[in-house]
Structure formats: C-alpha cells, structure tokens
Amino acid sequence: MKYCSLCGSEVRVGVPEGDNRERYICDHCSTVHYNNPKVVAGCIAHWEDKVLMCRRAIEPRQGLWTVPAGFMENGETTYEGAVRETLEEANARVAVDDLFVTVNLPHINQVYMLFRGRLLDLDFSPGDESLEVELMTEKDIPWNRVAFPTVTEALKLYFADSARGKFSVRMLDIVREGGVPGRYSVRNIS
Numbered sequence: 001m002k003y004c005s006l007c008g009s010e011v012r013v014g015v016p017e018g019d020n021r022e023r024y025i026c027d028h029c030s031t032v033h034y035n036n037p038k039v040v041a042g043c044i045a046h047w048e049d050k051v052l053m054c055r056r057a058i059e060p061r062q063g064l065w066t067v068p069a070g071f072m073e074n075g076e077t078t079y080e081g082a083v084r085e086t087l088e089e090a091n092a093r094v095a096v097d098d099l100f101v102t103v104n105l106p107h108i109n110q111v112y113m114l115f116r117g118r119l120l121d122l123d124f125s126p127g128d129e130s131l132e133v134e135l136m137t138e139k140d141i142p143w144n145r146v147a148f149p150t151v152t153e154a155l156k157l158y159f160a161d162s163a164r165g166k167f168s169v170r171m172l173d174i175v176r177e178g179g180v181p182g183r184y185s186v187r188n189i190s
Contacts, residue, residue, distance in 0.1 A: 001024045001033060001035075004024075004026035004028065004029060004031055004033070005033070006026065006029055006031050007026060007028055007029040007031070009026055009027070009028035009029065010026075011024040011025060011026050011033065012024070012025055012027065013025070016032045019032075023035075035109070036109075037106075037109040037110055037111050038071055038072075038109065038110050038111075039071070039072045039078065039081075039110075039111050039112075039113060040069050040070060040071055040072070040110055040111070040112045040113070040150075041069065041070070041071075041072050041078045041079075041080075041081030041082045041085060041113050041114075041115075042067050042068055042069020042070065042081075042082055042085055042086075042112065042113070042114045042115070043067065043068055043069070043082040043083070043085065043086045043094055043096065043114065043115050043116075043117040044067050044100060044114055044115070044116050044117065044154065044155070044158050045067070045068065045086055045090070045092055045094045045117045045118070045119050046116070046117070046118060046119065047118070047119045047122065047135055049137055049138075049162070050135035050136055050137050050140075051067065051135070051136060051141075051155065051158065052067065052068065052086070052090055052092055052119065052124065052133065052134075052135055053065045053066070053067065053133070053134050053135075053136050053141065054066055054067070054068055054089050054090055054126070054127075054129075054130040054132070054133050055126075055130060055131040055132040055133075055134075056129065056130065056131065056147055057126070057128070057129050057130050057131045058129050060147075061147035061148065063131070063145075064145050064146060064147035065141070065142055065145055065146050065147060065151075066146065066147040066148060066151050067114065067151055067154070067155070068082075068085045068086040068088075068089040068090050068092070069082070069085050069089075069112065069114065069151075070085045070088070070089070070129075078099075078113045078115075079096055079115065082094075082096060082113070082114075082115045082117065083096060083117075086117065087127075088127050088128070088129065089126075089127045089129050089130050089133075090124045090125070090126070090127060090130060090133045091123075091124050091125045091126070091127055091133075092119055092123075092124035092133070093119070093120040093121065093123075094117035094118060094119055094120060095117060095118045095120055096115045096116070096117040097115070097116040097117055097118060097167075098115065098116055098167075098169070099113060099114075099115055099169055100114050100115055100116045100154065100157075100158065100167065100169065100170065101113075101114050101153075101154045101157060101169070101170040101171070101172060102114075102170070102171045102172070103150045103153065103154065103171075103172045103173075103174055104171070104172070104173045104174070105150065105173075105174050106173070106175065107175060107176040112150045112154075114150075114154050116158070116167060122135075138155075138159040141155060149174050149184050149186075150174060153172055153174065153186055157170055168190075169190070170188065170189075170190055171188075171189040171190045172186055172187065172188055172189060173186070173187040173189060174186055175187070
C-alpha cells in the first residue's frame with residue numbers, strides 16, 4: 001500500500017500507539033489501515049464414495065486439481081460462499097452438511113473453511129474457472145497434481161473419516177518450512 005484510501009496521501013509502515021504490529025499509517029488524516037487475512041470458502045461436494053474435483057483454468061496453479069473454493073465476497077456467509085463457489089466453478093448444486101475443516105495459512109494470510117456437502121444431482125460441468133470437473137474416488141485423485149496443500153490435507157481427512165463412517169470437525173495449521181515454497185508442515189489442532 002502506498003497511498004491512503006481515504007485521503008490519497010502517502011502512507012508509512014509503523015506500529016500505531018497502543019498496537020503491537022506494523023500497519024499502514026496515514027499521518028495526514030491519522031487513519032490506520034488494517035490488512036487482515038482473507039477467508040477462502042469451499043465445499044467437498046460428494047456423491048456416494050466420490051468427491052467433486054475441478055481442474056483449474058486460472059492461476060495460481062492452473063491445470064491442477066482442487067475442490068470448488070474461493071475468496072468470500074462481502075455480504076455473504078462462509079456457508080453461502082461455499083455454495084456459490086461450487087456453483088461458479090462446477091455448475092453444481094449442493095446441500096451443505098456441515099463445516100468440515102478450517103485451515104490456517106499464516107504465511108500467506110489466509111484461512112480456508114471447507115464444508116462437506118451433498119451434490120443434489122449429477123448435472124455439473126466446468127465453470128469459467130475450471131477446465132474439467134469430475135467425480136473421483138480416493139484412488140482416482142491425482143494426488144501429485146492437487147493444487148494446494150489445504151486441499152490435499154482436507155481430502156486425506158475426508159477419506160479417512162468416510163472410511164470409519166464418522167466425520168469430525170477439524171482445524172489445521174499449514175506452515176511453510178524455512179520460507180521455502182512447496183515445503184510445509186501440518187499441525188493438527190483438533
């Protein structure tokens with residue numbers, strides 16, 4: 001951020017009085033600009049023993065597989081965001097069962113909230129952000145071509161819970177190891 005969104009003056013980075021983190025500060029109008037994590041909402045949409053997977057048509061990670069998910073919009077709930085993203089990316093209609101996993105990614109300032117959802121029918125097709133959309137069993141998933149560690153970890157938990165016939169709500173931290181892209185560690189919080 002270079003300029004204040006309220007008055008247009010240049011901003012500086014500093015720790016505001018009474019705070020403990022660096023923020024963008026406008027000395028002209030005294031506005032402190034807070035940049036907070038972005039929330040990604042999505043759905044592990046299932047039909048019998050299969051989950052709906054989308055091959056990405058856009059960057060980042062174009063050409064790789066993921067579950068329908070994306071950044072929330074203003075004015076919507078996480079639940080609504082998961083339903084909207086499933087419709088946008090896969091033209092699929094879902095009934096959301098419950099929150100399945102929350103994944104914290106502090107190194108990129110994101111929080112993923114993935115819900116379990118039942119496909120209402122088999123009428124789905126690629127949306128504008130997908131090259132292909134497919135129902136896949138656990139063994140069909142191209143694990144080495146999954147776009148994001150959040151999705152890999154969520155799917156592992158999903159299939160493990162599915163095999164035991166009981167789903168639990170989980171929380172994970174995925175932390176980049178040594179600042180190296182592609183190397184991460186997972187902490188299972190719950």
